[in-house]
Amino acid sequence: QVQLVETGGGLVQTGGSLRISCAASGRTFRSYAWGWFRQAPGLEREFVAAISWSGGRTEYGDPVKGRFTISRDNAKNTVYLQMNSLKPEDTAVYYCAVVRSFGVRSWVGYDYWGQGTQVTVSS
Numbered sequence: 001q002v003q004l005v006e007t008g009g010g011l012v013q014t015g016g017s018l019r020i021s022c023a024a025s026g027r028t029f030r031s032y033a034w035g036w037f038r039q040a041p042g043l044e045r046e047f048v049a050a051i052s053w054s055g056g057r058t059e060y061g062d063p064v065k066g067r068f069t070i071s072r073d074n075a076k077n078t079v080y081l082q083m084n085s086l087k088p089e090d091t092a093v094y095y096c097a098v099v100r101s102f103g104v105r106s107w108v109g110y111d112y113w114g115q116g117t118q119v120t121v122s123s
Contacts (some may be wrong), residue, residue, distance in 0.1 A: 002024070003024070003025045004024050004098070005024075005115070006021065006022045007021050007023070009117030009118045009119045011122060014122065014123050016121070017082070017086065019082045019083070020080070020083070020117055022036075022080075023076065023078045024077045024112075030053065032099060032111075033052050033098070033099050033101060033103075034051050034072055034079040034098055035047070035049065035096070035097050035098070035099060035104070036050070036081045036095070036097075037094070037097060038093065039093050047061045047105040047106070047107070048094070049061065049070040049081060050102060050104070051070045051072050051102075053074075053102070061105075063089070064083075067086075068081060068084070081094065086119075088122070091121050092118075092119060093119075094116060097114070
């Protein structure tokens with residue numbers, strides 16, 4: 001059974017940092033791209049970042065460019081999202097997901113999803 005489990009969410013003040021992780025079990029995703037999405041109450045699920053299977057390519061949504069960094073460790077079947085200079089508008093549930101090809105920004109194209117982790121940024 002494939003499972004993606006996000007950890008590391010929590011409450012942080014404006015300007016602070018947080019790193020969230022997503023570990024996969026049940027199969028390896030070495031050849032897959034990974035993505036992070038987020039969803040705030042009443043809003044659509046939003047693309048945050050993606051990383052290619054090798055880690056050599058990354059892309060980010062405009063709201064987080066220059067502040068967030070996605071990385072992966074294929075040996076651990078894990079992807080990370082380092083979030084710096086956090087703002088209240090970053091408050092959301094953050095989801096990791098995997099997809100066969102890098103470059104997919106629509107959540108519809110992703111194959112497996114985690115359950116989400118809450119990130120709250122206080123002002």
